[in-house]
Amino acid sequence: MTDQQGGVRGWAAGRKGALSRLRFTSLRLRLVVVFGLVALTAAVSASGIAYWLNREAVLTRTQEAVLRDFRQEMHNRAGSLPAHPTQDELQRTAGQMASSSQRFSVLLVAEDATGRTVYGNSGGLNGFELEDVPKTLRAAVIRQQDVTDGNKSPYHLYWQRIVDHGTPYLVAGTKVIGGGPTGYMMKSLEPEAKDLNSLAWSLGIATGLALIGSALLAQAAATTVLKPVHRLGVAASRLGEGKLDTRLRVSGTDELADLSRTFNNAAEALEKRVAEMAARDEASRRFVADMSHELRTPLTAITAVTEVLEEELDSEAGGIDPMIEPAVRLVVSETRRLNNLVENLMEVTRFDAGTARLVLDDVDIADQITACIDARAWLDAVDLDAERGIHARLDPRRLDVILANLIGNALKHGGSPVRVSVRETEDELVIQVQDHGPGIPEDVLPHVFDRFYKASASRPRSDGSGLGLSIAMENAHIHGGEITAANSPEGGAVFTLRLPRDTSPLTEDPEDRAEKDKGSGDGAQGETP
Amino acid sequence: MSPVPSLLLIEDDDAIRTALELSLTRQGHRVATAATGEDGLKLLREQRPDLIVLDVMLPGIDGFEVCRRIRRTDQLPIILLTARSDDIDVVVGLESGADDYVVKPVQGRVLDARIRAVLRRGEREASDSATFGSLVIDRSAMTVTKNGEDLQLTPTELRLLLELSRRPGQALSRQQLLRLVWEHDYLGDSRLVDACVQRLRAKVEDVPSSPTLIRTVRGVGYRLDAPQ
Numbered sequence: 080m081t082d083q084q085g086g087v088r089g090w091a092a093g094r095k096g097a098l099s100r101l102r103f104t105s106l107r108l109r110l111v112v113v114f115g116l117v118a119l120t121a122a123v124s125a126s127g128i129a130y131w132l133n134r135e136a137v138l139t140r141t142q143e144a145v146l147r148d149f150r151q152e153m154h155n156r157a158g159s160l161p162a163h164p165t166q167d168e169l170q171r172t173a174g175q176m177a178s179s180s181q182r183f184s185v186l187l188v189a190e191d192a193t194g195r196t197v198y199g200n201s202g203g204l205n206g207f208e209l210e211d212v213p214k215t216l217r218a219a220v221i222r223q224q225d226v227t228d229g230n231k232s233p234y235h236l237y238w239q240r241i242v243d244h245g246t247p248y249l250v251a252g253t254k255v256i257g258g259g260p261t262g263y264m265m266k267s268l269e270p271e272a273k274d275l276n277s278l279a280w281s282l283g284i285a286t287g288l289a290l291i292g293s294a295l296l297a298q299a300a301a302t303t304v305l306k307p308v309h310r311l312g313v314a315a316s317r318l319g320e321g322k323l324d325t326r327l328r329v330s331g332t333d334e335l336a337d338l339s340r341t342f343n344n345a346a347e348a349l350e351k352r353v354a355e356m357a358a359r360d361e362a363s364r365r366f367v368a369d370m371s372h373e374l375r376t377p378l379t380a381i382t383a384v385t386e387v388l389e390e391e392l393d394s395e396a397g398g399i400d401p402m403i404e405p406a407v408r409l410v411v412s413e414t415r416r417l418n419n420l421v422e423n424l425m426e427v428t429r430f431d432a433g434t435a436r437l438v439l440d441d442v443d444i445a446d447q448i449t450a451c452i453d454a455r456a457w458l459d460a461v462d463l464d465a466e467r468g469i470h471a472r473l474d475p476r477r478l479d480v481i482l483a484n485l486i487g488n489a490l491k492h493g494g495s496p497v498r499v500s501v502r503e504t505e506d507e508l509v510i511q512v513q514d515h516g517p518g519i520p521e522d523v524l525p526h527v528f529d530r531f532y533k534a535s536a537s538r539p540r541s542d543g544s545g546l547g548l549s550i551a552m553e554n555a556h557i558h559g560g561e562i563t564a565a566n567s568p569e570g571g572a573v574f575t576l577r578l579p580r581d582t583s584p585l586t587e588d589p590e591d592r593a594e595k596d597k598g599s600g601d602g603a604q605g606e607t608p
Numbered sequence: 609m610s611p612v613p614s615l616l617l618i619e620d621d622d623a624i625r626t627a628l629e630l631s632l633t634r635q636g637h638r639v640a641t642a643a644t645g646e647d648g649l650k651l652l653r654e655q656r657p658d659l660i661v662l663d664v665m666l667p668g669i670d671g672f673e674v675c676r677r678i679r680r681t682d683q684l685p686i687i688l689l690t691a692r693s694d695d696i697d698v699v700v701g702l703e704s705g706a707d708d709y710v711v712k713p714v715q716g717r718v719l720d721a722r723i724r725a726v727l728r729r730g731e732r733e734a735s736d737s738a739t740f741g742s743l744v745i746d747r748s749a750m751t752v753t754k755n756g757e758d759l760q761l762t763p764t765e766l767r768l769l770l771e772l773s774r775r776p777g778q779a780l781s782r783q784q785l786l787r788l789v790w791e792h793d794y795l796g797d798s799r800l801v802d803a804c805v806q807r808l809r810a811k812v813e814d815v816p817s818s819p820t821l822i823r824t825v826r827g828v829g830y831r832l833d834a835p836q
Contacts, residue, residue: 088782376623376691376712379624380621380624380627380628382713382716384631384632386715387631439798440782441828449796450793454793454794472827475794475798
């Protein structure tokens with residue numbers, strides 16, 4: 080089937096674009112076939128009936144005229160012959176009979192005075208002989224029938240149509256009642272056959288024309304049906320691609336117009352729903368963004384004051400009542416957590432709003448990782464396998480966020496030692512963070528980068544904000560990179576960070592920016608002498 | 609500079625102003641506060657602080673505008689306090705002439721460290737002078753003259769120029785400069801360097817758009833050259 084389709088497609092493509100949609104199963108082809116069959120049936124039956132009726136009418140008319148003539152001639156001429164005519168008389172009479180208006184050949188058979196059978200031949204038709212007359216006809220002609228009420232004569236006129244060398248003939252014969260000669264006639268029906276042939280040709284051509292016409296009609300009908308169907312298909316696929324403003328032009332009042340209208344209504348409803356959902360989504364995102372902004376102001380005040388409290392706690396003098404010391408410690412630590420959470424929320428909303436930007440710099444990856452783990456006092460817990468001298472162009476702050484989240488996560492769930500290894504390929508930087516913990520359950524693995532995903536509801540509240548890995552992922556994405564999580568065969572979870580070595584194409588080059596914006600500093604400060 | 613640094617804190621939110629004042633006072637600073645940009649500018653004329661901590665979002669004239677107005681006449685160090693760490697705000701802040709910025713919610717210790725780092729930039733060091741074309745840097749007097757004319761540089765700009773001039777012809781990366789000049793940790797914002805270089809070029813270069821002194825070294829950072 081596919082081969083056939085392909086073949087037809089290839090053939091069609093070679094011919095015409097419009098035919099390229101022609102398939103054996105296509106509506107277009109089915110319509111053409113059905114139209115063709117209907118036209119063929121109608122045309123063939125109409126032509127057949129017309130031909131048949133015509134043929135009978137023509138042949139009967141010709142035949143009756145000929146037979147009437149023949150009968151007349153037999154009566155007039157053969158009937159006036161003596162009972163035993165001579166060969167010459169018979170021959171002459173045959174000639175006279177044949178010269179009638181119908182131009183048939185005549186053969187007269189009689190017995191002469193000596194009892195010898197004599198033949199009289201009109202001479203036409205290459206010598207009409209008794210052998211040309213079918214035996215059955217001869218037998219019927221010379222058979223004497225009983226004269227009854229229903230049958231007044233002992234002999235009758237019989238006729239038969241024969242075909243000799245492709246030419247149709249009418250052969251008839253009769254015997255003169257009362258012992259006269261037996262007469263046969265033969266008339267060529269070629270002119271009539273020719274007429275009928277040309278009639279058949281005309282009817283055939285008419286049938287062909289009807290077929291072609293029906294095929295064209297079918298094409299036209301298919302086009303009127305299929306064009307809207309095709310447009311509908313195109314519109315549906317555009318809608319599927321997310322172009323929700325796709326609409327069809329509705330023309331007419333037929334079922335296809337109804338379908339188009341239904342499609343338009345559906346698309347409109349869909350667009351509205353999507354717009355509503357987008358608006359709701361946007362509103363909730365803005366709410367989170369606004370909320371985290373609003374939280375910052377009081378948090379800034381609280382943070383500043385908490386530090387004062389913290390210093391009091393740490394001071395040797397012991398400035399805080401031991402009774403309320405745990406309360407102060409709780410406030411201090413929870414404020415720090417709240418700070419982290421708000422910080423992470425801000426980060427997430429920046430990614431969601433698309434306002435996150437890269438600030439690129441050339442960094443030595445090993446130095447960067449060392450600084451990251453050093454700043455968090457993780458040097459003892461992290462086993463770093465990285466050579467100095469691997470440089471990449473990226474946003475160091477974002478790399479730090481990724482590393483801190485990955486390593487922090489590994490330390491929290493896997494425990495030390497955490498192994499961090501750096502490899503570089505031609506255009507990629509691959510950093511692996513591997514822990515030696517129990518690994519990540521298979522059902523959790525796909526969700527580790529989800530926001531606020533907790534492996535189980537019963538799990539104790541962790542120190543993290545629940546946003547760390549998701550932020551790490553977003554930071555990798557903004558670099559055009561990727562983080563994957565997997566379980567190592569020798570146990571423990573492995574997070575693999577892949578970053579392009581040069582992220583410059585993703586952002587404006589800071590050096591270009593410095594060159595470009597040089598002038599803008601002037602306006603702000605002027606050249607104060 | 610007085611032994612106890614005096615600061616001017618311009619912040620509209622009462623809670624933050626009070627808390628930061630408390631925190632900074634405990635860190636050993638003398639803190640004057642203003643709730644609006646207009647009040648801040650007035651206070652600035654009356655008593656001259658060593659440094660200004662300026663909130664970006666202020667009623668009336670905003671922090672960026674306050675920063676620009678101060679820079680028109682004064683080279684006082686300014687640290688921006690921004691709740692909006694959206695990158696565009698930081699860029700605008702740096703272009704309006706701020707020396708450094710901190711993002712809210714800011715930890716008092718971080719702010720204190722930044723303040724001290726900025727203040728250190730103005731400290732004199734006993735050293736010689738260096739000449740780069742028409743530019744003369746007098747390290748002992750902490751002055752820079754161009755064609756014999758005194759240049760008004762902020763302490764940050766001056767420190768950047770000094771660090772570059774200490775290693776003439778040697779390229780310094782942005783991270784190096786951030787450590788040397790801003791005393792930031794390993795995660796300094798390299799745009800601080802870019803913004804400061806732009807401002808410095810506007811003052812020391814003959815044609816700031818085609819610098820001959822402070823050259824960009826692609827993929828590395830910046831370098832101070834004597835003009836050929």
